[in-house]
Amino acid sequence: MFDLSGHAALVTGAGQNAGAGIARALAARGAAVAVNDLVAERAEAVAKEITAVGGTALAVPFDVTDRDAVREAVARARDGLGRSVDIMVHNAGIAADFGQGHFRTLEPSRWRAPIEINLFGAMNCVSAVVDDMCETGWGRIVQISSGAARTGSDQGLSLYGAGKSGVEGFMRHLSQELAPSGVTVNTLALGLQTNAAGAATEVFAQKIPTRRLGRPEDVGAAVVYLASPEASWLTGQILNLNGGSVTS
Template structure:
């Protein structure tokens, strides 16, 4: 069950935290994994870790907001693996300028970053791989999102939340367009993760019904399911992975 041998995955933002957990989990189930990160050293480190554990992986550092770089990288992955990417996990979502702060205090020059990486980054990646998926009659697109897309907050997340809301809408409509071709598209909305440190984080963690933060392993396990053959009748959905902090 959840066997991914013979499949090729591209995971963006996979050089650390949840992205690294996703890459490791997919590789452990047999997928060949292209490990993307904006920082080459991070992508290389995760790819080496996967290979050392007996998996198959290559680092592919690029900026998801650069369409030409995305297309070039996808072509490289196809050549390296001898197969097209049929599992795309768009996890990259934190711009260099996160855009955190109450909206009225933010200069308009800061508005674009979160939207570029979350929405246009997803579009760039999907566009680069989707034709091969449709022609093959099988594919999995998994978008990593956040509870901030649908739950308001006073923590200065309006730009980030708006960007995530936008990409959730994109995936929802995309799923309907691709379904007849055997390609599924789903969103995994994460709650608070263990890589976010600080006293405020600890306070919020105590309010999570399961009384702990999410881990890279939690996220990796959920993505493995969404990428699997067993999830073939699941598309167009937003799954909340948050320890029960928000239910739907």
């Protein structure tokens, strides 16, 4: 069950935190993994970690907002892994300028980056892999989102939330278009993760029913299921992975 042997995955933003957990988990189930990160050294470190334990991985650093760079990297991944990408996990979502702050205090020059990386980044990556998926009749697209897409807060996350809300809408429609071709499209909305840990987040953690923050391993396990052959009848869904902090 959940055997991904013979499949190739591209995981964006996989040089650290949840993205690295996703890459490790997919590789552990047999997928060959193209490890992306904006910072080449981070992508290379995770790829080496995977290969050191017997997995197959290739570092493919690029900026998801650069369409040409995405397409070139996908071609490199196809050549390096020996097969086309049929599992695409768009995890990159934190721009260099996160755009955090109350909206009325933010200059318009800061509006674009969170939208570009989340929405246009996803579009660039989907565009680069979807034709191969449809032609082979099998594919998995997994979008990593956040509870900030659907729950408002006063923590200065309006731009981030807008980007995540936009990409969730894109994925809903994409799932309907691609379902007849054997390609599923699902979104995993994360709650507070360990990479955000600090004094304030530890206080928030105690309000989560499970009494802890999310870990990279939690995210990786959920993505393995969504990417698996066993999840062929699950598409167009947004699944909350948040320790029970928000129920649906």
